[in-house]
Amino acid sequence: KRLHIRARSARENSTPTENSPSANRTRTTRIFSFETYCGKTYGVQDLAVGFLGGFAGGLVTGFLLFGHPVPEVLLALLFGWYFRGAYVRHKVEKRKRDFLDQFCDYLDSIATSLAVGRNGYESFLTADEDMRELYEKGAPIRYASGRLTEGLKNGRAIPELLRDMAEETDCSSVRTFGEIYQICSTAGGNLRHIVGDTRNMIVEKIAIEQEIQTVLTGPKNELNIMVLMPLVILAALRVLGGGIITDDSSSML
Numbered sequence: 001k002r003l004h005i006r007a008r009s010a011r012e013n014s015t016p017t018e019n020s021p022s023a024n025r026t027r028t029t030r031i032f033s034f035e036t037y038c039g040k041t042y043g044v045q046d047l048a049v050g051f052l053g054g055f056a057g058g059l060v061t062g063f064l065l066f067g068h069p070v071p072e073v074l075l076a077l078l079f080g081w082y083f084r085g086a087y088v089r090h091k092v093e094k095r096k097r098d099f100l101d102q103f104c105d106y107l108d109s110i111a112t113s114l115a116v117g118r119n120g121y122e123s124f125l126t127a128d129e130d131m132r133e134l135y136e137k138g139a140p141i142r143y144a145s146g147r148l149t150e151g152l153k154n155g156r157a158i159p160e161l162l163r164d165m166a167e168e169t170d171c172s173s174v175r176t177f178g179e180i181y182q183i184c185s186t187a188g189g190n191l192r193h194i195v196g197d198t199r200n201m202i203v204e205k206i207a208i209e210q211e212i213q214t215v216l217t218g219p220k221n222e223l224n225i226m227v228l229m230p231l232v233i234l235a236a237l238r239v240l241g242g243g244i245i246t247d248d249s250s251s252m253l
Contacts, residue, residue: 035092038099038140038169042088050087055080064234095140099169100206102141106131107177107199114192120158120185125149144169159185173202 035042058079062072109130113123128149131141144165151161162178165171177198184191 035088037092037095039143040095040138040140042091046088046091047084051080051084053080053087054083057083061231064231064238096170099140099144100171100173100202102131102135102139103171103174104199104202104206105134106141106145107195107202111192111195111199114195120191121152124152124158140169173198173205 055076058076059072061079062075066072066075106127109127110123113126114120118126124145128145131139131145135142147168148158148161148165151164152158159178159182162174162181166175166178177195180194180198181191183189184194
């Protein structure tokens with residue numbers, strides 16, 4: 001019974017290491033929510049940048065709409081509280097896109113190694129070395145590739161490591177590649193051609209997403225301009241209109 005209690009208390013007091021999967025999930029505290037993606041944690045500094053940017057924008061908006069300190073500060077606080085999370089989410093999504101672009105180079109390196117006759121184990125190790133030479137420290141592919149290489153050296157299977165990579169990076173392309181690799185490893189298949197086809201599929205997917213984003217950017221920008229136009233008009237009236245817009249009249253708006 002004492003051994004059971006000690007083991008349970010040890011599990012409760014244990015903290016996740018840097019290489020454990022739980023260390024890459026969202027870290028939450030009472031006030032803040034820290035996002036971690038591919039070894040990079042977006043913490044207090046990023047939340048502060050988003051909050052200050054939103055606070056400044058809310059302060060300017062409140063000045064144009066109300067012209068009174070109390071509603072200006074309240075609106076600025078609301079803007080800051082919203083944009084602190086929006087800024088972090090934006091940076092996480094950007095890092096996800098960077099990982100997907102870099103993963104294509106990772107597959108290129110694996111396909112090249114397989115083409116010259118290396119086996120799967122050596123190909124993934126060589127790809128990790130290529131990523132370290134190609135990208136700077138802190139790149140998402142370097143972190144993900146390093147974790148996979150560490151698992152290989154510890155004797156874990158490649159399909160299992162690819163599943164872990166797909167879970168940590170939240171990337172459907174990695175998950176698809178892992179499933180295809182596992183099928184080829186068990187049932188047989190030309191890994192070099194499969195890796196090349198997977199890389200081409202990801203490149204086509206990125207190109208299609210960029211085209212869709214380009215099509216949607218125009219109406220989105222027009223909507224943003226329509227939302228900002230009343231604020232621009234109010235600002236112009238305050239600057240150029242003299243006594244046309246006063247604090248009392250703007251508070252009535």
